[in-house]
Amino acid sequence: MRADRLHAKALDIGVLDDPFTSALRGPQSRFARTVGNIVTFEPDVSVFYGHPREMTDQDYADLAQLAGIGHTASLRDRRTPLPEDLFDVVAEIDLVQxxxxxxxxxxxxxxxxxxxxxxxxxxxxxxxxxxxxxxxxxxxxxxxxxxxxxxxxxxxxxxxxxxxxxxxxxxxxxxxxxxxxxxxxxxxxxxxxxxxxxxxxxxxxxxxxxxxxxxxxxxxxxxxxxxxxxxxxxxxxxxxxxxxxx
Known part of the structure; x- marks a missing residue:
């Protein structure tokens, strides 16, 4: 089952750094909903969001628009301050890949x-x-x-x-x-x-x-x-x- 024994092609490990975006803008784009740089799954398929690590004010606004007031969204490995007027942090999980x-x-x-x-x-x-x-x-x-x-x-x-x-x-x-x-x-x-x-x-x-x-x-x-x-x-x-x- 070892992949490097079965595949001649080189693996791109970089796509694992932002797996939700890699899926939604790639093989699973048929499930995608998008506003600007923010992408997520159709709500009855999955809960995850793809986004830049360095989020701009526009990105945060697009995230809020895509999720909708009162609904939840997820951020993986966020690197910029969260606008407190747009979001409350409900939970934080240590995600291991x-x-x-x-x-x-x-x-x-x-x-x-x-x-x-x-x-x-x-x-x-x-x-x-x-x-x-x-x-x-x-x-x-x-x-x-x-x-x-x-x-x-x-x-x-x-x-x-x-x-x-x-x-x-x-x-x-x-x-x-x-x-x-x-x-x-x-x-x-x-x-x-x-x-x-x-x-x-x-x-x-x-x-x-x-x-x-x-x-x-x-x-x-x-x-x-x-x-x-x-x-x-x-x-x-x-x-x-x-x-x-x-």
Whole structure:
């Protein structure tokens, strides 16, 4: 599964520095809403915003316009002062990014795992319930359109117990996201199997896996054991729009 063994083309690591903009102005532009230099996903697809690190007054005004008063927006690795008349900071997350260009091949082909199933639109209510229970990150009604999602169902009841899938699509890279396991099924290696399987799908598609987590997430140990390497750690701020100066 190691990407540099399978791909002759050189990887552009720079697109990982601003992954939301790279996705929205590139492979996932079909989901994009844009005002000036600010870009975001359609509201039922994903919550993230792409923006310059060095934000101007116009950029902040465009961000407020695009999000709308009373709604939230996100800023990744902001480098300029936030206008207090436009936004309140609701939360700040230490966002950790791992890249999978050095991931070693698994001991067995995870795509041949017969217990993992591909999830579709009909599964979204059950996927959403699992996300709400385990809280790995945002998952909206159309998030499933962003890529392939795999799940593990209880062989007796058919209940969805674990899942993982693809979210951001960048030039040469695909993000693994929504990695979660029901509390009743933890400790059985399901997350490892699903991350490996989704990573294999990504490599088979010609891309290299990467992923995001938070600094305090114990899942980091799993990702590092699988061979993912730390690429960056930056603040992700969740803002509420309180005004619009236009």
């Amino acid at each position: 791992y890249r999978g260009d050095a991931v070693e091949p698994p001991t067995a082909d995870p795509t041949a795992d017969p217990e993992l199933v591909r999830l579709g639109v009909a599964d979204v209510p059950e996927m959403t319930a699992l996300i709400e229970l385990t809280e790995p990150g945002p998952f909206l009604p159309r998030t499933i359109e962003m890529g392939v999602y795999l799940g593990y169902r209880d062989p007796d009841s058919g209940r969805l117990l674990a899942m993982a899938g693809q979210r951001l699509q960048l030039p040469g890279w695909t993000e693994i996201s929504a990695v979660c396991t029901h509390p009743d099924a933890r400790g059985r290696g399901l997350a490892r199997r699903l991350v490996s399987a989704v990573a294999q799908v990504i490599v088979d598609e010609g891309n290299t896996p990467f992923l995001h987590t938070t600094a305090d997430n114990s899942a980091r140990r799993l990702y590092e054991k699988l061979g993912f390497t730390l690429n960056s750690e930056v603040p992700l701020e969740i803002l509420r729009v309180t005004g619009n100066n236009r």
